[in-house]
Amino acid sequence: MADQSHAAETVAETGHAEVAHHGYDHFYQDPSFWVGTAIIVFFLLIIWKKIPGMVGKMLDEKSEEIAAQLDNAQTLREEASSLLAKYQREQRDAEKTAAKLLAQAEAEVELLAGEAKVHIDEMISRRTKLAEQKIAQAEANALKEIQQVAVSVAGAAARELIADNMKKADRDALIKSDIEKLDSQLH
Template identity: 35%
Template sequence: MEFGSTFWVAIAFVIFIIAVFKPLKKAATDALDEKIAEVRNEIEEAQRLREEAQSTLASYQLKQRDAAQEVESMMEQAKAEAEANRMNAEASLNAMLKRQEQSATEKIQQAEAAAVQEIRDRAVTVALAATEKLLEEKLADDPGANLIDEAITSLPNHLH
């Protein structure tokens, strides 16, 4: 059995392929394993970053909700304070108006009393003057006129 050169080339080629394939297979497997590990690490890092981002988002949403509640609370408190201030101002204004009204009423009453007193005084003065004139006319010739004059003169002292 004699083998030809083609056979020996084929055998040499198979041996060459086997000899080259083993180290290439190991290098290719190692390279693929390394690439798989890199991809796995990137996926794990991406998942970790995603979880961290979700955690941060939840934290910020909670902070935003708390801030919104605080703003709402502050608004309600400000409205309550404004209403209380309005009510206090209204009460103060009403009290001031009542005092002014009472003061004006007192001034009017004092003016009325002064006017009434002045009218009374003038009425008395006019009545005395009229009485004096009548008595003088009727008693001008009477000897007791001096007595009457003295009584008339002292009459205002008794009426006031």
């Protein structure tokens, strides 16, 4: 009863009724008790549901997957290195082949240029000889024509001179002797 009178006095003084705290009541109202209890229950649930094993298994699977990806990346890197080396060899071989082809082409060009020069020299020589022959033939033809003209002119001049200087009797005697020569050649 003394507790009740003390409670009544407290209500009169403060205006609030205080609940009597017994030893166990205070324990359940403490927030640290509930936080501790929740943490313990949480860890018990984690262990009971085998969460650490599942997390470990997931981490192992993830590490295996990463290891497989690293192995695959290493394999791809080695393949890429081998392909790069192959392409570099092929490029060097192609450059050597191109250099050989270029040297051959230059040699062929020089050979063809030499043959063309010889061919051109032969053609010029033939054409020069042909032109010289044509010139010589033209000169010979011109000389013949000049001689024929000279003979014609000389014959005409001689006839005129002879006709002017010769008498009729001399002419008749000359014609007669020419006819006799012709007759003797024919018989």
